[in-house]
Amino acid sequence: MCMRFLRAQAGATPHDKRLIGLIGELSTRNEDFRIRSAAHDVSVHRAGAKTLHHPEVGLLLLGFEQLTLDSASSLTLSTYIAEPGSPTPERLQFFAAWTAPAV
Template sequence: MGHALLAGHLAPESPDSPATRPNLTRMLFLDEQYRELFTDWNGQAQLGVASLRLVAGRHPHDRALAELIGQLAMNCDEFATRWARHPVRTCTSGVKHLRHPLVGALDLSFENLVIPGASGQRLIAYTAEPGSPSEAALRLLGSVTAPVAEDPTAVRR
């Protein structure tokens, strides 16, 4: 469901492999379709850079992180300009306002949870207000993107 919400334009198997797993910060600056999801892209971009700067300060010797920052700085002037301002901030909860290409407007509360351990991985949980148009849109998204169940009565040849 998370893939359908944020990266439905990418191959469904892309999160399965570290080599093809989408990076949300990279997508925010370099993937036009992901970028279009956010009604307040500027706010998301500022928060993304500030959060990345915080992570970079905590993991100064992380080669993959340095490569990500370098890739973004070289390929996106908007990122480079924001990075040069040195913003630092964390965001653990709030509301994301999205414009999804399949189901339209969504206002989703989110919680950013840190996975215990040294990996630095986080889990972002999105929820919609019960009974809201956003909840209906999430249900619709789930129904149109759910894998088709195989018919157990079908005869295989």
């Protein structure tokens, strides 16, 4: 999935020297990256669901939506939403409490 985003970003900003350098370096150093990059699999999903696994809080099921910024069309703002009543909001609260600095 990340390869798709990377390829989509490269297509949207073809003159980005840092991105071109990153893709070149990854292509020369990582065979798996080279194979996946050669697939030319490009897609951008502006909304959907993500499943994440955190080693301390467990499985997180999140809906997401990406918003394109009018002032910089190559940038997007991603929002993630936990389904109310599911275990995810409780796990996120635990994570927030666990990572909060001591007062």
